[in-house]
Amino acid sequence: MTGLHARHRAVLPDWLALYYDEPIELTHGEGRHVWDAEGRRYLDFFGGILTTMTAHALPEVTKAVAEQAGRIIHSSTLYLDRPMVELAERIAALSGIPDARVFFTTSGTEANDTALLLASAYRRSNQILAMRNSYHGRSFSTVGVTGNRAWSPTGLSPLQTLYVHGAVRGRGPFAGLTDERFTEAAVADLEDLLGHTHRVAALIAEPVQGVGGFTSPPDGLYAAFRRVLDRHGILWISDEVQTGWGRTGDHFWGWQAHAQAGPPDLLTFAKGIGNGMSVGGVVARAEIMNCLDANSISTFGGSPVTMAAGLANLGYLLDHDLQGNARRVGGLLIERIRAAAAGVDAVREVRGRGLMIGIELADPVTGAAAPEAASAVLEAAREGGLLIGKGGGHDTSALRVAPPLSLTVAEAEEGAALLEQALRSL
Ligand code: PLP
Numbered sequence: 013m014t015g016l017h018a019r020h021r022a023v024l025p026d027w028l029a030l031y032y033d034e035p036i037e038l039t040h041g042e043g044r045h046v047w048d049a050e051g052r053r054y055l056d057f058f059g060g061i062l063t064t065m066t067a068h069a070l071p072e073v074t075k076a077v078a079e080q081a082g083r084i085i086h087s088s089t090l091y092l093d094r095p096m097v098e099l100a101e102r103i104a105a106l107s108g109i110p111d112a113r114v115f116f117t118t119s120g121t122e123a124n125d126t127a128l129l130l131a132s133a134y135r136r137s138n139q140i141l142a143m144r145n146s147y148h149g150r151s152f153s154t155v156g157v158t159g160n161r162a163w164s165p166t167g168l169s170p171l172q173t174l175y176v177h178g179a180v181r182g183r184g185p186f187a188g189l190t191d192e193r194f195t196e197a198a199v200a201d202l203e204d205l206l207g208h209t210h211r212v213a214a215l216i217a218e219p220v221q222g223v224g225g226f227t228s229p230p231d232g233l234y235a236a237f238r239r240v241l242d243r244h245g246i247l248w249i250s251d252e253v254q255t256g257w258g259r260t261g262d263h264f265w266g267w268q269a270h271a272q273a274g275p276p277d278l279l280t281f282a283k284g285i286g287n288g289m290s291v292g293g294v295v296a297r298a299e300i301m302n303c304l305d306a307n308s309i310s311t312f313g314g315s316p317v318t319m320a321a322g323l324a325n326l327g328y329l330l331d332h333d334l335q336g337n338a339r340r341v342g343g344l345l346i347e348r349i350r351a352a353a354a355g356v357d358a359v360r361e362v363r364g365r366g367l368m369i370g371i372e373l374a375d376p377v378t379g380a381a382a383p384e385a386a387s388a389v390l391e392a393a394r395e396g397g398l399l400i401g402k403g404g405g406h407d408t409s410a411l412r413v414a415p416p417l418s419l420t421v422a423e424a425e426e427g428a429a430l431l432e433q434a435l436r437s438l
Pocket residue numbers: 061118119120121122124147148149150218222223251252253254282283292
């Protein structure tokens with residue numbers, strides 16, 4: 013023990029969500045592996061929190077960061093910096109949003125906050141639709157559109173939020189219906205809800221819920237929602253903080269699973285793009301982005317060092333077709349995890365797309381959520397040298413697997429075997 017785990021309680025908030033009975037102190041990483049302060053090596057199946065998108069200590073990114081830091085670390089958004097404009101150009105082109113403008117922030121929370129501000133200003137309304145079981149950040153406004161009770165500490169909000177059913181396929185009032193019936197029922201419910209509103213600004217939704225346990229609605233649900241939203245002039249904000257950059261394998265953005273809907277009005281991103289550097293942002297059509305009529309800046313958003321990291325990281329991702337890798341290796345990994353979970357009574361469902369795989373645990377007798385089992389598997393996996401994540405509904409009974417997108421087949425096999433050991437220890 014290095015002693016750090018004993019000191020943190022005296023200075024960090026009690027509500028900080030730390031993993032493990034004795035939280036791990038990570039000291040360095042390489043590729044898909046990280047090391048702790050005692051020299052133990054782990055296969056990283058959570059990539060930070062989906063933040064290490066390509067690989068730990070990727071030479072292309074560390075070199076770009078070091079070179080940029082040697083030139084100028086920060087110039088503030090009062091001036092132009094080349095990496096910011098170049099990254100904005102690349103993201104605007106990739107976003108699918110016509111006449112796109114990009115505003116950089118330093119986190120996903122701040123990106124969603126900005127999107128909510130833009131939508132409210134554009135529509136002159138603070139009514140927001142959000143999905144049940146959602147997570148959008150920890151600021152006052154983003155907590156106010158977070159439907160997952162485990163992450164919504166006060167229930168208070170500066171926004172008037174209405175929660176919509178339909179983001180979770182296997183739970184809630186429409187569980188058990190075919191995809192088509194599920195979508196019809198969710199649309200009917202949305203129409204009913206809108207009958208009780210005055211003027212809604214936007215719907216904010218994660219295409220695949222991240223913190224909520226990697227749960228997806230039927231493909232096309234948001235396209236069906238969009239038809240209703242369009243009739244009311246309501247904007248669609250796609251929170252791509254976890255689903256962006258090809259993680260879901262089949263698509264570069266999560267919204268593309270609902271492609272009939274066309275691109276969202278606003279798209280938010282963060283986590284993986286900086287490979288661990290603090291990069292977040294919002295993309296929106298110019299008329300929406302430019303609807304604010306007072307000045308605004310983000311002191312650290314678009315900072316040259318983080319932008320240089322983003323450019324190098326995105327370049328690597330595209331040059332090495334890591335989306336294709338997420339599809340191929342993710343397809344194999346989910347098969348292996350399904351095989352590993354077969355015969356483990358506590359596993360209720362293995363689901364996911366690409367390198368975003370959720371394993372739902374439940375009490376085999378009562379069917380009740382099993383958060384203790386999820387924690388036990390997390391600890392057992394750690395013992396075996398594998399880091400994974402947790403999540404799910406407010407009861408946190410899902411395990412989450414989201415390795416860097418450069419995961420190799422051999423690492424997928426190794427990780428699935430370690431996960432099997434951990435599951436069987438239940
Ligand atoms: N949106 C989603 C979908 C997230 O998963 C998260 C973080 O987990 C956020 C927003 C908030 O991002 P950040 O922690 O960078 O503020």
